[in-house]
Amino acid sequence: MAEPVKAFVTGFPIRHSRSPLIHGFWLKAHGLEGSYEAIETVPEAFPAFIASLRENGYAGGNVTIPHKEAAFALCEAHDAAAEGIGAVNTLWFEQGRLHGGNTDAYGFAANLDEYAEGWDSADTALVLGAGGASRAIVHALKSRGFTDIHIVNRTPARAEELAAHFGSGVSTHGLDEAQGLVAAAGLIVNTTPLGMEGHGKDGLTLDLTRANPATIVTDIVYVPLETPFLRTARDAGLKSVDGLGMLLHQAAPGFERWFGLRPEVTSELRARILADMAK
Numbered sequence: 630m631a632e633p634v635k636a637f638v639t640g641f642p643i644r645h646s647r648s649p650l651i652h653g654f655w656l657k658a659h660g661l662e663g664s665y666e667a668i669e670t671v672p673e674a675f676p677a678f679i680a681s682l683r684e685n686g687y688a689g690g691n692v693t694i695p696h697k698e699a700a701f702a703l704c705e706a707h708d709a710a711a712e713g714i715g716a717v718n719t720l721w722f723e724q725g726r727l728h729g730g731n732t733d734a735y736g737f738a739a740n741l742d743e744y745a746e747g748w749d750s751a752d753t754a755l756v757l758g759a760g761g762a763s764r765a766i767v768h769a770l771k772s773r774g775f776t777d778i779h780i781v782n783r784t785p786a787r788a789e790e791l792a793a794h795f796g797s798g799v800s801t802h803g804l805d806e807a808q809g810l811v812a813a814a815g816l817i818v819n820t821t822p823l824g825m826e827g828h829g830k831d832g833l834t835l836d837l838t839r840a841n842p843a844t845i846v847t848d849i850v851y852v853p854l855e856t857p858f859l860r861t862a863r864d865a866g867l868k869s870v871d872g873l874g875m876l877l878h879q880a881a882p883g884f885e886r887w888f889g890l891r892p893e894v895t896s897e898l899r900a901r902i903l904a905d906m907a908k
């Protein structure tokens with residue numbers, strides 16, 4: 630009998646990762662014998678960890694903060710999203726070579742497809758933050774046809790670097806300019822940790838009452854599920870989409886690569902993760 634397929638998630642720290650719960654849920658739901666474990670790897674040990682994957686019998690795995698760029702550099706081949714973003718969150722072997730993909734942009738778009746159909750009919754987006762998550766989201770926005778993407782960031786140089794990476798259609802602004810960009814935005818995305826549990830009680834302070842009523846507001850933070858920012862959007866009568874679906878959807882392509890079956894993001898899975906978050 631073939632050995633059960635083994636996969637992992639690695640990061641530093643890793644104990645808060647919900648990926649083992651997601652993949653464990655799918656393995657059980659499909660009666661598969663594989664495993665998916667969380668492995669903490671300090672940055673200094675990451676190259677050796679990657680080099681030992683094959684001898685340790687892994688089919689592949691996920692890579693999270695702070696290893697996504699290092700993983701990109703260590704892969705022998707990349708999918709188009711990883712190339713576009715310059716970071717890898719999913720690893721697998723293909724014809725003996727280590728491949729790296731990036732499913733964050735897919736997860737972001739799939740979440741909005743599910744909860745805010747037609748979100749990509751807008752041209753103009755306002756993106757708060759210019760870190761790794763922002764990079765994946767700008768890639769998704771460009772892929773879905775957004776032609777006017779405004780990045781607002783506390784550190785201007787970081788936003789400028791991101792804009793230079795993506796080229797035309799992406800402009801940068803300081804935090805003080807965010808409010809003035811609200812009215813024209815069809816989509817507003819928070820990619821910063823502001824509003825996340827443990828980051829202080831206050832979230833982003835944008836007045837959304839003058840947004841276009843059709844504007845969609847989304848957050849990549851999902852603890853709490855409704856961030857103060859999303860609450861402000863709801864109070865202003867805007868459609869708001871929480872970040873949990875992005876986490877769930879980004880996991881599905883990796884599961885399919887390792888375990889050979891495309892899992893579904895169901896309300897049961899969502900409820901399972903929410904119950905875990907409530908603990």
Ligand code: ATR
Binds near residue numbers: 694
């Ligand atoms: P991730 O990989 O999750 O995107 P990151 O790369 O650390 O994480 O990026 C976090 C983003 O949130 C950055 O845009 C950061 O702004 P800076 O580039 O100025 O650091 C932004 N951010 C974090 N804390 C912030 C705060 N208190 N106020 C404003 N922006 C903040």
